[in-house]
Amino acid sequence: MQTPTSALPQEMTGGAGRREAWAHEAVTSPETTRQAQMGKLFGYLKGLHATHLIDVGVQLGLFRQLALAPAGLSPEALACAGGLHPPYVRLWCETACALELLDYAPQTGYRLAPYMDELLGQLDSTFYLGRFPETHLLVARDYARYPDLFRSGGVHPYQAHDARFLQSVAEATQSLPRMFLDAILPKLPDLQARLEAGARLLDVGCGGGYALVAFAERFPHVRGVGLDVEPTSIRLAQELIQARGLGDRLEVRQVDGAAWPADLRGACDLVTTFLVLHEIRPELKAAVLQQCAQALRPGGMVVIFDERYPSAPTELRDPAQIFAVMAQWYELTWGNVVNTREEIHALLAQQGLAVVNETSLSRFHIVIAEKS
Secondary structure: OOOOHHHOOHHHHOOOHHHHHHOOOOOOOOOOOHHHHHHHHHHHHHHHHHHHHHHHHHHOOHHHHHHOOOOOEOHHHHHHHHOOOHHHHHHHHHHHHHOOOEEEEOOOEEEEOOOHHHHHHOOOOOOOOOOHHHHHHHHHHHHHHHHHHHHHOOOOOHHHOOHHHHHHHHHHOOHHHHHHHHHHHHHOHHHHHHHHHOOEEEEEOOOOOHHHHHHHHHOOOOEEEEEEOOHHHHHHHHHHHHHOOOOOOEEEEEOEOOEOOHHHOOOEEEEEEEOOHHHOOHHHHHHHHHHHHHHEEEEEEEEEEEOOEOOOHHHOOOOOOHHHHHHHHHOHHHOOOOOEHHHHHHHHHHOOEEEEEEEEEOOEEEEEEEEO
């Protein structure tokens, strides 16, 4: 499936729009050396292999075994625990230590570096990131299409990817609702009280259903509906809801773009979107947010948990925003547009949604808006 260049937003075709505001700002590098620049390039290549190393460690359970042995394990003991070839495991440990994923002590062997237990070793951790490497390796398959798509201006949308990719994305991003519940929600006592009392939740772009389940398990009186345009995701969400025994409180429905069931209008207290806004077709974003606003009761809130693109070229190298730039790059040929903070605010304001809270968490930007 391809979209002609003329159908894509100006931000993606090099036309007018926000890029015009960048015409008068320069971004230059400080004085450096050839050797330093060579090191930078090889550092980027190192990241490719580090991603594979982390994925191998997750698949083989090496991080999980090390999390169970905080004092450390020898490579031989680690290999024995997983039925693996000891020389290979030893080199995996040495490379992971070079990458600062593991620490080493002569008396006890290799152990996880600080915080790597919860990031890579504990599947139920709030901040578990162990599934992201696999997802990014699957994303990288798209690069084979880039030369042709750069010539044609076509797209290969998210929904056109295979079931393995869709499931990997759902599993990788299941930690995002937990991050919101544990790190952000405690700072929002009014919203937390509403959830404790039994709010009705609408999760837009529900994917595999992990956000619905996370909210329902945390708050026993919450009831929720998930919407998605992609049938594989709907099936995964239905299976998860049934497996967790939440079918009496949660449901998912497949929709077509911004055409939503009429019974949702004015029926919800909270609308959530986790890494969804930037994936909505640009010409549909206002309509989808309009549906979100219409689904809310007065005083209801919408949570946008997403990326935000730099507002000016001087922010392109901001460490807090570099991953949003990279996300726009690897989702470019999906037809996605990662919005700036100002664009997100404008989209919400158009629908009568007033921003009441805004914060960042690692690479993610969280905006909470209220319906008057």
